[in-house]
Amino acid sequence: MTGELHQLQRRMAAAVMQPLTLDETMRKRDRSGRDNHAEAAGFIRPNDRLDSFERLEIYNRQYWFRLFSSFEEDFTGLQAVLGRKKFQALMRAYLESNPSTSFSLRNLGSRLLEWSCDNPQWTAPLGELSQDMMSLEWAHIESFDSASRPVLPVETMTSLSEETQISLQPHVRLLKLHHAVDNALIALRSDSGSSNSSSNSATASRIVRRFRAVSGVNHETIYLAVHRYEDTVYYKRLRLEDFYLLQAIQEGRTLMDAIDAAFEFSVMPEAERPGYVQSAFQHWMSLGWLCEVTSD
Amino acid sequence: MPANRFNGFTDYGVGIGLRIPHYRHILEQKPVVDWFEIISENYMVDGGRPMTVLDSILDQYRVVQHGVSMYFGSADPLNREHLLRLKTLARRTKTPWLSDHLCWGSIDGRYTHDLLPMPYTLEAARITAAKIRQVQDFVEVPVVVENVSSYAEFHMSQMTEWEFLNEVVEQADCGILLDVNNIYVSSQNHGFDPCTYVDAVPAERVAQIHIAGHSKFEKYILDTHDHPVLDPVWDLYARAIERCGPTATLLEWDDNIPSFDEVHAEALKANRFLQAGKIREEESLRNAGMPVEPELEPVR
Numbered sequence: 001m002t003g004e005l006h007q008l009q010r011r012m013a014a015a016v017m018q019p020l021t022l023d024e025t026m027r028k029r030d031r032s033g034r035d036n037h038a039e040a041a042g043f044i045r046p047n048d049r050l051d052s053f054e055r056l057e058i059y060n061r062q063y064w065f066r067l068f069s070s071f072e073e074d075f076t077g078l079q080a081v082l083g084r085k086k087f088q089a090l091m092r093a094y095l096e097s098n099p100s101t102s103f104s105l106r107n108l109g110s111r112l113l114e115w116s117c118d119n120p121q122w123t124a125p126l127g128e129l130s131q132d133m134m135s136l137e138w139a140h141i142e143s144f145d146s147a148s149r150p151v152l153p154v155e156t157m158t159s160l161s162e163e164t165q166i167s168l169q170p171h172v173r174l175l176k177l178h179h180a181v182d183n184a185l186i187a188l189r190s191d192s193g194s195s196n197s198s199s200n201s202a203t204a205s206r207i208v209r210r211f212r213a214v215s216g217v218n219h220e221t222i223y224l225a226v227h228r229y230e231d232t233v234y235y236k237r238l239r240l241e242d243f244y245l246l247q248a249i250q251e252g253r254t255l256m257d258a259i260d261a262a263f264e265f266s267v268m269p270e271a272e273r274p275g276y277v278q279s280a281f282q283h284w285m286s287l288g289w290l291c292e293v294t295s296d
Numbered sequence: 297m298p299a300n301r302f303n304g305f306t307d308y309g310v311g312i313g314l315r316i317p318h319y320r321h322i323l324e325q326k327p328v329v330d331w332f333e334i335i336s337e338n339y340m341v342d343g344g345r346p347m348t349v350l351d352s353i354l355d356q357y358r359v360v361q362h363g364v365s366m367y368f369g370s371a372d373p374l375n376r377e378h379l380l381r382l383k384t385l386a387r388r389t390k391t392p393w394l395s396d397h398l399c400w401g402s403i404d405g406r407y408t409h410d411l412l413p414m415p416y417t418l419e420a421a422r423i424t425a426a427k428i429r430q431v432q433d434f435v436e437v438p439v440v441v442e443n444v445s446s447y448a449e450f451h452m453s454q455m456t457e458w459e460f461l462n463e464v465v466e467q468a469d470c471g472i473l474l475d476v477n478n479i480y481v482s483s484q485n486h487g488f489d490p491c492t493y494v495d496a497v498p499a500e501r502v503a504q505i506h507i508a509g510h511s512k513f514e515k516y517i518l519d520t521h522d523h524p525v526l527d528p529v530w531d532l533y534a535r536a537i538e539r540c541g542p543t544a545t546l547l548e549w550d551d552n553i554p555s556f557d558e559v560h561a562e563a564l565k566a567n568r569f570l571q572a573g574k575i576r577e578e579e580s581l582r583n584a585g586m587p588v589e590p591e592l593e594p595v596r
């Protein structure tokens with residue numbers, strides 16, 4: 001039923017989504033060696049000023065400019081880690097193999113970490129630092145606009161038993177990282193979520209953003225909660241015990257299990273543990289992190 | 297004519313697009329604005345600041361939703377998650393109508409995030425109209441389609457853009473968001489007379505009008521929304537108002553966004569045409585012996 005329209009749209013999408021040259025023009029030949037002038041002429045009418053290739057090129061450039069702009073804004077930290085040239089190469093490689101499958105540009109970077117682990121050549125020799133940074137930047141995007149559920153009532157909190165299950169706010173993201181990328185990123189970016197205000201306008205040329213490098217990011221294991229408080233995203237350093245406790249809560253384990261998990265790798269003296277647990281929960285309550293388990 | 301079944305029988309005046317750089321000004325200064333248009337996709341999220349801001353805006357202003365990625369013209373089926381989120385948002389905003397573009401932009405589940413032009417064929421019109429109906433049935437709000445700016449035309453097209461638009465809206469029985477800047481941009485890129493287009497549009501289906509600025513290059517014009525409205529676009533706007541009556545009008549400004557006041561002042565220039573339209577409308581009512589509505593709302 002959708003024969004001709006479907007075919008045309010496949011053909012045009014393939015052309016529009018093919019990589020640009022380094023000068024940001026449309027390639028003369030596509031990957032399979034086919035002449036793009038002939039391909040464009042096959043389905044696009046020329047006019048008195050532009051041939052078919054040039055008309056198609058407008059869309060080819062728009063496509064990439066929009067994606068580049070969105071990706072660059074979402075991953076300023078990664079760009080600062082890798083440097084402009086390496087970042088550009090990584091961005092093109094990632095976007096070529098991971099075209100958007102969401103109606104929202106916000107999700108453009110959703111597969112970046114996984115892809116980067118599978119394709120270490122694009123970040124070497126800064127693989128671990130790069131992956132730390134992309135994890136943090138993606139967590140920021142997710143935390144910015146994810147749901148916020150009603151907080152656990154204080155009454156519930158005072159009547160908790162060992163078998164009780166509670167859950168964490170969806171906007172709390174827990175990260176174990178190997179570099180102090182939190183401080184580096186705070187210095188770099190303003191508070192916003194994904195860049196990705198959708199709009200319906202065209203961009204005349206590629207937006208070149210101010211580039212800032214980071215250097216000397218400390219190599220240390222850090223535990224972080226990326227969370228939202230009064231609509232602002234914060235990066236909060238956690239103790240090892242906090243991290244494992246919160247992670248167990250997030251996984252849906254009972255309170256008793258979660259508390260066990262907290263101390264699995266802990267060197268905290270036994271005597272201090274009950275006091276720690278109590279004050280930790282109080283603190284998280286004050287941040288609104290804890291909520292009831294819901295069926296979804 | 298302005299209030300019709302395609303815009304929920306509303307009579308909105310001049311609105312502007314709600315954009316992030318203006319959030320603070322609007323929330324703190326509470327300027328008088330007839331209505332705001334929001335890009336639906338920017339609020340189809342689960343929480344956080346976008347929703348907090350939207351709720352504050354909804355407390356004080358009328359909001360109409362405008363989408364950029366439903367892609368009525370795509371051969372792909374509609375995206376269910378998208379539809380669900382759109383409906384949830386529409387319940388929240390109580391938008392009297394919602395719009396998206398007469399275009400495609402995704403195929404086989406891959407999104408270009410662009411507004412790609414349609415081939416003007418009967419098959420494409422049929423598929424597009426069916427999808428518009430599906431969205432309308434699902435979201436339960438009148439859906440209106442907007443003509444896009446385009447930079448290419450297809451060999452397979454069997455009709456003009458305005459014939460295609462008419463075919464689609466007839467089959468879908470939906471309204472039109474007439475973007476006069478897009479008509480102008482496309483007319484320059486494809487060499488047709490923009491007045492022919494405006495004159496061919498079924499006036500009774502026009503629910504809303506867009507005005508915007510564009511950028512002229514050596515060989516084509518790009519729909520950049522980063523300038524004040526240019527004179528030829530105001531001329532087309534005047535013609536559209538003459539044909540359609542004083543219709544809800546919105547200025548789009550998406551790039552190099554100046555201060556709120558500057559954008560608003562630019563939008564309010566439309567009032568001159570709307571007032572003239574109202575006077576014409578009254579005269580024709582009087583001539584037909586019909587009662588004229590009491591007082592016009594003052595120009596804001």
Ligand SMILES: [Fe+2]
Pocket residue numbers: 200442475478506548
């Ligand atoms: Fe528009």
